[in-house]
Amino acid sequence: MNTADQALVKKMNKALILEQIIANAPISRAKLSEITGLNKSTVSSQVSSLLQKEMIFETGRGESSGGRRPVMLKFNRKAGYAVGVDIGTNYMIVVLTDLEGNIIEHDERDLDEEDIPATEQALIELVGLAIEKMPPSPYGLAGIGVCVPGLVDNAQQVVFTPNKPIHLIDLKNLLEEKFNVPIFIENEANAGALGEKEYGDASHLEHAVFVSINAGIGLGILMNGKLFRGVEGFSGEAGHMSIDFNGPACRCGNKGCWELYASEKAVFSSFLSNTEAPLHQIVKELADRDDPNMLKTFETFGFYIGVGLLNIIKTLNPGTIILRNTIVESYPMIVDSIKKTISSRSAKEALTDYQLKISSLGRIASSLGVSRIVIERFLEQFMNEMV
Ligand SMILES: [Zn+2]
Known part of the structure; x- marks a missing residue:
C-alpha cells in the first residue's frame, strides 16, 4: 500500500470508530473492535487520537466480561456548538445546541411581515446573543443553519418566498461576513423533517x-x-x-x-x-x-x-x-x-x-433540524480532515 492509501485507510478507520462511538456510547475499546472488525491495536491508536482531539472522552468503567472492567468511551457532545435559525413570515426562532442537539439557548421574536431591514437586524442580534451564551469548547461554533419558508436552491440561495420577501436578504454572505463560520440555508419544511428524523x-x-x-x-x-x-x-x-x-x-x-x-x-x-x-x-x-x-x-x-x-x-x-x-x-x-x-x-x-x-418538537422542529445540518457537516468535515 502506498502512503496515500495508508492515510486514507487510517482516516476511514477513525471515521468508522467515531461513528460507532456516537451511535453506541458508552462503549469500550474491545466492543469497538468487535463491532468494526478492526484489530485492537488499530482501535487503540485511533481512540488515542480522538481523545487527543477532544472529540471523545473516557468515562467510568463498564461491565466486566471476566477480567478487569473496561474504560468506557463517550462522544464529547460539548466539543462544539451549532446555531439553528427559523425565519418565519412573522417570527424568528433561534436555538443554540450542543453536538447532540441538546438545547443550550432558545430565543424567539415576533416580526413584522413586511419589514425586511428589521428581520435582518433581528437575525444578527439573536444569533449574536445565542453565541454569547456558548460555553467554551475545543471547536467553538461549528456553523449557523438558517431555514426559510420558500424555495432554496442547491447553491443555498433563497430563490422565492411567497409570503415575505426574505430573498431580499443575502443570508449566506451576510452571516458569513458577520460571524465567519460555515453557513447553511435550507427550506423550513425540509429542516423540520430533518429535525423530526433526528430528534422527534x-x-x-x-x-x-x-x-x-x-x-x-x-x-x-x-x-x-x-x-x-x-x-x-x-x-x-x-x-x-x-x-x-x-x-x-x-x-x-x-x-x-x-x-x-x-x-x-x-x-x-x-x-x-x-x-x-x-x-x-x-x-x-x-x-x-x-x-x-x-x-x-x-x-x-x-x-x-x-x-x-x-x-x-x-x-x-x-x-x-x-x-x-x-x-x-x-x-x-x-x-x-x-x-x-x-x-x-x-x-x-x-x-x-x-x-x-x-x-x-412543535415550534422548534425546523430550527433544531437546521442546527442538525450544521452538526452533520461539521462531523463530516472533521472526519475528512483528520489523518
Ligand atoms: Zn401558489
Whole structure:
C-alpha cells in the first residue's frame, strides 16, 4: 500500500470508530473492535487520537466480561456548538445546541411581515446573543443553519418566498461576513423533517412527510430514511398544488393553491381585522370560551387541511404524516376534522393506511433540524480532515 492509501485507510478507520462511538456510547475499546472488525491495536491508536482531539472522552468503567472492567468511551457532545435559525413570515426562532442537539439557548421574536431591514437586524442580534451564551469548547461554533419558508436552491440561495420577501436578504454572505463560520440555508419544511428524523417522531421511520402549516404550507419528504429534495432542491411545495383550478390567483402564479385555503393566514384572517393582538392569543381567548364562530373555524381549518393531505396520501403513500402547526397542536378537534375529511373523501378500499401525528418538537422542529445540518457537516468535515 502506498502512503496515500495508508492515510486514507487510517482516516476511514477513525471515521468508522467515531461513528460507532456516537451511535453506541458508552462503549469500550474491545466492543469497538468487535463491532468494526478492526484489530485492537488499530482501535487503540485511533481512540488515542480522538481523545487527543477532544472529540471523545473516557468515562467510568463498564461491565466486566471476566477480567478487569473496561474504560468506557463517550462522544464529547460539548466539543462544539451549532446555531439553528427559523425565519418565519412573522417570527424568528433561534436555538443554540450542543453536538447532540441538546438545547443550550432558545430565543424567539415576533416580526413584522413586511419589514425586511428589521428581520435582518433581528437575525444578527439573536444569533449574536445565542453565541454569547456558548460555553467554551475545543471547536467553538461549528456553523449557523438558517431555514426559510420558500424555495432554496442547491447553491443555498433563497430563490422565492411567497409570503415575505426574505430573498431580499443575502443570508449566506451576510452571516458569513458577520460571524465567519460555515453557513447553511435550507427550506423550513425540509429542516423540520430533518429535525423530526433526528430528534422527534420520525427517528425510526423510512418514509414520512412533515407538513408545516404557518402563513403558508410546506412539505418535507423523508424517503428511504433520507430527505427527498428534488433536482433543484425545490421538492415539497405542496402548499402550491391547486385544489381549485378556478380558485383565486396565488403569488406563485397558480390558481386555487392549497395554502390559499388551509394556511393560518387564510383561515383565521377574519379574526385579525379589528385588533393588533397576535393571532394565537385571539384564537386562545375565543376557544377558551367555546366561541361558536371559532369552533366552526377549527372545523373548516381541519377540512381544508384534510383535502390537501388526502392528495399527499394518494401521491406518496407516506405511512406517517407529521403535522406541525401551533393551533392544531393545541386543539385536538381540528385533528378529528382532518381525519373525518380524509375518510369521507376516499373509498375505504382506495385509502392507504396512514398515521397522523402531531409534531412532538412543535415550534422548534425546523430550527433544531437546521442546527442538525450544521452538526452533520461539521462531523463530516472533521472526519475528512483528520489523518
Ligand atoms: Zn401558489
